[in-house]
Amino acid sequence: MSKRTDRELVDAAREGDSEAFGTLMRRHQRRIYRLALHLLRDAAEAEDATQETFVRAYGALDRFDGRSEAFTWIYRIAVNLSLNVIRARKPNRKSVSTDDPRLEGVLVETRAGSANPLGDSENRELGRVLCEGMDALSDTLRTTLILVGVDGLSHAQAGEVLGCPEGTVAWRVHEARKKLKVFLVERGFAPKGEEGAA
Amino acid sequence: MSDRRSSSDLGSTAEATLSAFPFPERDWESDARAIEARLLNHVRGSTDDLLLAAPLPSEADEPTAASASATPLTNSGVRTQSLAEIARRSLEKKQANERQMARESLALAAQQRQLTVQTDVLRTATGVSAVTPASAAASGGAPGSAAVAAPQPWPKFALALPVLALAAAALFWFRQPAPAPLTVNASAPAAPSAVASSVVAHQRPPATQELPRGVDPNSLPGEAAPASEPASAKVASATAASAPARVATGKPGAKGERATPDAKSVDQSLPPDPTLRPADSRGGELPAKPSSGAVQAALGAVLGGARHCVAGDDAPSSAVVVFGSDGRVQHVTVSGSAAGKSSASCIEAQLSRARVQPFAAANFSVNATVRPE
Numbered sequence: 382m383s384k385r386t387d388r389e390l391v392d393a394a395r396e397g398d399s400e401a402f403g404t405l406m407r408r409h410q411r412r413i414y415r416l417a418l419h420l421l422r423d424a425a426e427a428e429d430a431t432q433e434t435f436v437r438a439y440g441a442l443d444r445f446d447g448r449s450e451a452f453t454w455i456y457r458i459a460v461n462l463s464l465n466v467i468r469a470r471k472p473n474r475k476s477v478s479t480d481d482p483r484l485e486g487v488l489v490e491t492r493a494g495s496a497n498p499l500g501d502s503e504n505r506e507l508g509r510v511l512c513e514g515m516d517a518l519s520d521t522l523r524t525t526l527i528l529v530g531v532d533g534l535s536h537a538q539a540g541e542v543l544g545c546p547e548g549t550v551a552w553r554v555h556e557a558r559k560k561l562k563v564f565l566v567e568r569g570f571a572p573k574g575e576e577g578a579a
Numbered sequence: 580m581s582d583r584r585s586s587s588d589l590g591s592t593a594e595a596t597l598s599a600f601p602f603p604e605r606d607w608e609s610d611a612r613a614i615e616a617r618l619l620n621h622v623r624g625s626t627d628d629l630l631l632a633a634p635l636p637s638e639a640d641e642p643t644a645a646s647a648s649a650t651p652l653t654n655s656g657v658r659t660q661s662l663a664e665i666a667r668r669s670l671e672k673k674q675a676n677e678r679q680m681a682r683e684s685l686a687l688a689a690q691q692r693q694l695t696v697q698t699d700v701l702r703t704a705t706g707v708s709a710v711t712p713a714s715a716a717a718s719g720g721a722p723g724s725a726a727v728a729a730p731q732p733w734p735k736f737a738l739a740l741p742v743l744a745l746a747a748a749a750l751f752w753f754r755q756p757a758p759a760p761l762t763v764n765a766s767a768p769a770a771p772s773a774v775a776s777s778v779v780a781h782q783r784p785p786a787t788q789e790l791p792r793g794v795d796p797n798s799l800p801g802e803a804a805p806a807s808e809p810a811s812a813k814v815a816s817a818t819a820a821s822a823p824a825r826v827a828t829g830k831p832g833a834k835g836e837r838a839t840p841d842a843k844s845v846d847q848s849l850p851p852d853p854t855l856r857p858a859d860s861r862g863g864e865l866p867a868k869p870s871s872g873a874v875q876a877a878l879g880a881v882l883g884g885a886r887h888c889v890a891g892d893d894a895p896s897s898a899v900v901v902f903g904s905d906g907r908v909q910h911v912t913v914s915g916s917a918a919g920k921s922s923a924s925c926i927e928a929q930l931s932r933a934r935v936q937p938f939a940a941a942n943f944s945v946n947a948t949v950r951p952e
Contacts, residue, residue: 392920407611461632511596521636
């Protein structure tokens with residue numbers, strides 16, 4: 382049996398096939414969790430947001446009009462829920478701490494390939510500065526950069542998630558990267574081009 | 580472009596880290612079960628509409644949606660343009676240039692006519708209308724400007740001008756009740772004097788003489804002629820508007836020239852010349868149907884989005900796109916594997932964004948195949 386598309390799964394779930402929605406959920410939960418983690422910078426909140434995203438998506442299945450991809454529609458719900466959590470936070474909350482779950486991922490990665498401890502340390506530091514730089518961006522630029530730069534969505538898909546034209550997405554990504562570059566340069570991570578990869 | 584690319588390049592290491600940002604793995608299956616447990620008690624339709632709305636506000640200096648969508652940036656920040664977009668801009672630029680050229684031609688023609696009228700008045704008033712070009716050249720001046728250039732005739736002109744004005748006014752007074760015969764046949768002098776007949780004749784010159792060739796007054800914004808003004812009314816308005824009354828040139832058979840430099844009042848009496856009409860979207864003739872290139876470009880611009888709709892499908896779908904005469908899509912009929920599914924409405928929405936130039940036929944249909952990505 383061929384793999385069912387997202388649309389077919391949505392159609393089936395609309396007609397009461399709960400297994401179809403489960404399949405859809407398992408297909409996208411990792412990406413939704415990663416998106417929420419980068420937006421919220423808190424593992425517990427990201428987990429809650431991921432759960433809530435699928436529950437709300439299930440509740441709104443009848444309003445999915447098929448004009449966009451099913452996963453971009455779910456992404457939009459996840460972004461909205463994450464932004465609601467951010468707005469509800471206390472304003473004096475520190476965004477980046479030593480136990481930032483995003484950095485935890487970087488640590489796990491560098492431990493796995495520990496042939497070059499110095500390089501691992503640099504990568505860790507680069508990851509930390511990158512996280513700080515992204516946190517310094519506005520919600521709009523940060524979310525767009527996460528969708529395109531981190532999650533790998535195309536401009537068209539990010540435009541569907543954010544409800545704006547592709548050109549606007551491209552402009553936001555460009556602006557976000559420009560600001561991020563300034564942030565990195567100020568902290569001693571000037572781009573080295575191809576040499577930086579060595 | 581290179582500046583744009585380099586100004587946002589983070590360097591290869593940072594780029595690699597950003598694009599492959601790791602995150603800790605979880606027990607996804609238990610997470611999924613927890614969600615499914617919640618779904619058992621969840622009611623469909625209870626989700627707030629706000630969660631489905633576009634989430635983020637625009638940035639302060641963000642470009643507008645129209646300009647941003649016109650020339651989107653690629654992932655690397657390079658601005659691109661579709662062929663259809665380039666063609667559309669080129670056409671708009673050409674039309675704008677032609678309109679500008681037409682306006683300048685009108686202004687120039689009006690200036691020249693005004694100068695001619697003034698010169699004729701001077702020539703008549705100073706009695707130099709009989710001066711031949713040869714004698715004018717012999718006296719050291721240009722033939723057309725002999726009267727103006729000569730210093731001696733000016734006092735005579737000053738004395739003759741009020742008399743001439745009175746004569747012209749009296750002539751208008753007598754001629755106004757029956758202007759039609761005079762205006763219809765301007766080359767047949769019916770007045771007792773050549774000066775009088777010519778003055779009236781110039782109030783309503785032949786239509787073909789009033790505008791520079793190639794200028795369609797209907798194509799110029801703000802200069803469209805009012806609908807069907809009677810000839811007598813036109814003469815009356817021209818008479819009222821004609822400040823510099825023109826006198827005879829001494830050639831009874833010569834065609835009249837414009838009596839007033841006011842381009843608007845004269846333009847109203849002219850039919851457009853279709854053979855020399857500028858390529859204006861309002862004045863030009865529409866093609867019977869859109870060109871195949873235009874249709875391909877229009878569909879090519881939206882087919883990418885339509886392919887998203889059938890992502891994952893095994894078989895391609897077909898769509899019949901019907902364009903209306905205004906260039907917009909009237910309706911889309913989807914058949915094939917997507918027919919009857921939600922993806923059909925998605926395809927319809929995507930293909931309905933296609934636009935072609937307006938055309939004369941009532942509608943025009945074209946088949947499109949939407950293949951899965």
